[in-house]
Amino acid sequence: MHDTLRLIHSRRSIRTFSDRPVSDDTLLTLKEATLRAPTAGNMALYSIIEVKDQSKKERLALLCDDQPMIAKAPVVWVFLADMQKWVNYFEESGAVKRAQAAGLAAFRSPGLGDIHLCLQDAIIAAQNAVIAAEALGLGSCYIGDVIENFEDLSDLLCLKRFTIPAAMLILGYPKQTASVKQSPRCPVDSIFMTDGYEELHLDALEQAYHEHESSRRKVGSLPYGNEGTLADYYYLRKHSSAFMEEMNRSTAVMFERWVNG
Amino acid sequence: MHDTLRLIHSRRSIRTFSDRPVSDDTLLTLKEATLRAPTAGNMALYSIIEVKDQSKKERLALLCDDQPMIAKAPVVWVFLADMQKWVNYFEESGAVKRAQAAGLAAFRSPGLGDIHLCLQDAIIAAQNAVIAAEALGLGSCYIGDVIENFEDLSDLLCLKRFTIPAAMLILGYPKQTASVKQSPRCPVDSIFMTDGYEELHLDALEQAYHEHESSRRKVGSLPYGNEGTLADYYYLRKHSSAFMEEMNRSTAVMFERWVNG
Numbered sequence: 001m002h003d004t005l006r007l008i009h010s011r012r013s014i015r016t017f018s019d020r021p022v023s024d025d026t027l028l029t030l031k032e033a034t035l036r037a038p039t040a041g042n043m044a045l046y047s048i049i050e051v052k053d054q055s056k057k058e059r060l061a062l063l064c065d066d067q068p069m070i071a072k073a074p075v076v077w078v079f080l081a082d083m084q085k086w087v088n089y090f091e092e093s094g095a096v097k098r099a100q101a102a103g104l105a106a107f108r109s110p111g112l113g114d115i116h117l118c119l120q121d122a123i124i125a126a127q128n129a130v131i132a133a134e135a136l137g138l139g140s141c142y143i144g145d146v147i148e149n150f151e152d153l154s155d156l157l158c159l160k161r162f163t164i165p166a167a168m169l170i171l172g173y174p175k176q177t178a179s180v181k182q183s184p185r186c187p188v189d190s191i192f193m194t195d196g197y198e199e200l201h202l203d204a205l206e207q208a209y210h211e212h213e214s215s216r217r218k219v220g221s222l223p224y225g226n227e228g229t230l231a232d233y234y235y236l237r238k239h240s241s242a243f244m245e246e247m248n249r250s251t252a253v254m255f256e257r258w259v260n261g
Numbered sequence: 262m263h264d265t266l267r268l269i270h271s272r273r274s275i276r277t278f279s280d281r282p283v284s285d286d287t288l289l290t291l292k293e294a295t296l297r298a299p300t301a302g303n304m305a306l307y308s309i310i311e312v313k314d315q316s317k318k319e320r321l322a323l324l325c326d327d328q329p330m331i332a333k334a335p336v337v338w339v340f341l342a343d344m345q346k347w348v349n350y351f352e353e354s355g356a357v358k359r360a361q362a363a364g365l366a367a368f369r370s371p372g373l374g375d376i377h378l379c380l381q382d383a384i385i386a387a388q389n390a391v392i393a394a395e396a397l398g399l400g401s402c403y404i405g406d407v408i409e410n411f412e413d414l415s416d417l418l419c420l421k422r423f424t425i426p427a428a429m430l431i432l433g434y435p436k437q438t439a440s441v442k443q444s445p446r447c448p449v450d451s452i453f454m455t456d457g458y459e460e461l462h463l464d465a466l467e468q469a470y471h472e473h474e475s476s477r478r479k480v481g482s483l484p485y486g487n488e489g490t491l492a493d494y495y496y497l498r499k500h501s502s503a504f505m506e507e508m509n510r511s512t513a514v515m516f517e518r519w520v521n522g
Contacts, residue, residue, distance in 0.1 A: 047452055085460075086495065105497060113512040193308060197419045208346075229354055244369070
């Protein structure tokens with residue numbers, strides 16, 4: 001089984017893909033593996049939209065912080081946290097009315113706890129897909145920007161009240177097979193803590209992200225010239241960016257619609 | 262690489278564990294594999310608390326809907342969505358002040374979008390851990406109930422404002438190696454949709470959960486005697502349960518503290 005550990009260690013995110021199409025057979029194998037992900041109470045609190053229509057892919061690429069690689073990817077999957085199907089099932093099957101008639105339960109409209117649980121289900125399935133894809137020779141990349149522009153995304157993908165984007169993957173055969181150096185990771189002891197949260201402060205954080213900073217300096221992309229640090233880089237490029245502002249606005253809207261309609 | 266697909270297909274959630282301890286070497290291998298999970302912008306927006314202290318495990322078991330299996334599990338990991346470390350890094354490194362002085366950005370307090378992105382990171386890492394554990398012969402089970410009783414959990418694990426539970430795993434060597442029938446899954450075409458959300462209604466839902474209902478009927482755990490359906494079962498046992506109410510209350514509190522302090 002150490003093949004699987006090797007695979008986990010050699011995986012890296014792939015953003016450009018070869019022209020080789022992903023066959024229907026391979027896609028089906030990938031889908032079947034994806035579905036074997038664990039799910040809360042075995043309810044499958046998620047759905048996956050495969051975006052195939054080229055004009056929709058282009059629109060989606062625009063909505064996700066204008067990243068053309070999305071429109072070029074052979075396979076585009078949007079993972080939804082999905083409580084809508086269960087709301088439908090409970091109401092249309094008569095389960096709600098039976099419970100009321102028997103005095104067992106009043107209807108409970110899904111709230112933030114349902115969102116959390118459904119997000120878990122959907123994201124667990126997404127990472128199951130990433131590993132299964134890797135085993136099939138397919139590369140993948142998460143698109144965090146799927147949580148931006150919720151209103152437009154909702155229109156584009158015909159989302160219903162109790163469905164929200166949880167994660168997004170682009171997939172395909174990697175363009176380059178030549179090994180590319182992998183992204184650094186934090187040391188184990190900066191991520192894993194024992195028995196309680198251990199708040200990290202400056203020295204520990206600089207150590208935790210030491211390798212990140214080294215590799216960032218090599219590509220020369222720090223702000224303030226050579227005076228900048230990794231913290232400056234992430235603060236300016238990520239934390240205080242327009243797309244991060246938009247993620248916050250958009251997520252507030254999607255949660256609000258779910259909870260209050 | 263088809264070993265990995267077989268592993269994904271044979272995985273099932275393990276709730277009881279043998280007495281065989283998980284060695285430090287194996288745990289380290291598991292931790293290193295877990296960290297190779299993809300993470301947004303390579304920021305590692307998560308932390309993992311390993312709960313080892315037996316009295317804390319017992320308290321945690323109580324807080325997670327009173328499930329003694331948690332206290333008995335050899336390894337207990339709580340995955341946190343963690344923006345706290347980056348807030349500390351930005352402030353303590355002077356990145357916030359430098360950006361303000363240069364007129365580049367005002368401080369943005371993390372909001373719901375950060376929660377969503379951090380949850381993605383943490384849950385992606387959790388499922389990476391599940392697969393890596395499986396490769397090492399370890400079984401695992403998610404504990405969805407970690408999102409209940411947030412105030413008490415926060416005290417128990419010394420959580421800070423920008424840290425919230427994202428997922429939880431119990432791990433160990435499976436008690437029974439005898440093959441146990443796996444849980445059913447929905448058919449591929451009830452989970453995967455093309456180009457837009459396809460709302461499922463009663464007939465389609467009954468088909469989607471047909472195998473779930475068959476296996477449920479065999480163990481005779483439907484409500485209303487034989488008159489009950491799978492929808493009744495899930496409506497009463499899950500959707501309108503006290504623990505689901507608590508998940509909703511608790512998640513609202515954890516999101517509120519993150520956003521408004």
